[in-house]
Amino acid sequence: MTDLSQSVCLNHPDTPAVTRCATCSKPICEKCIVNRNGSPYCSETCAANASESVDRITRTLDEKRRTNTRTRYRAIILLLIILIAAAVAAWFYSQNKSDVDRLMRKTSAQLDRKVQETRTTIQQGIPTSSQYKRDREGLIQ
Numbered sequence: 001m002t003d004l005s006q007s008v009c010l011n012h013p014d015t016p017a018v019t020r021c022a023t024c025s026k027p028i029c030e031k032c033i034v035n036r037n038g039s040p041y042c043s044e045t046c047a048a049n050a051s052e053s054v055d056r057i058t059r060t061l062d063e064k065r066r067t068n069t070r071t072r073y074r075a076i077i078l079l080l081i082i083l084i085a086a087a088v089a090a091w092f093y094s095q096n097k098s099d100v101d102r103l104m105r106k107t108s109a110q111l112d113r114k115v116q117e118t119r120t121t122i123q124q125g126i127p128t129s130s131q132y133k134r135d136r137e138g139l140i141q
């Protein structure tokens with residue numbers, strides 16, 4: 001921005017400018033200032049443009065705030081759902097403790113059996129290595 005003392009008013013070439021339009025930065029004199037929300041403008045058009053952009057910014061901020069609120073709201077709902085699910089699970093467990101425990105034992109037993117089966121399969125699948133291992137153990141003993 002150049003020194004205002006060197007500038008003259010856009011509308012009055014013989015009058016020194018005192019400020020610049022807040023929208024288009026044109027130098028303007030005291031008489032030409034259009035004051036809107038404490039900011040100087042060269043014309044009603046510039047003042048209107050500025051208030052429009054202020055409106056737009058306000059709208060954007062509002063929108064953002066609404067989105068934030070919505071996101072927070074959603075997070076709280078999700079947290080509540082998780083808490084309720086946990087509470088229901090805990091309640092269900094306390095009501096059906098023996099059933100659940102039996103199921104757990106059954107599942108774990110099935111898992112053990114599967115592991116055992118897999119181990120047997122692997123051992124049967126690679127008899128040479130088992131043979132080799134036995135031979136080695138035989139050597140050590």
Ligand SMILES: [Zn+2]
Pocket residue numbers: 021022023024025026041042043046
């Ligand atoms: Zn202007």
Ligand SMILES: [Zn+2]
Pocket residue numbers: 009010011012015028029030031032
């Ligand atoms: Zn002027």
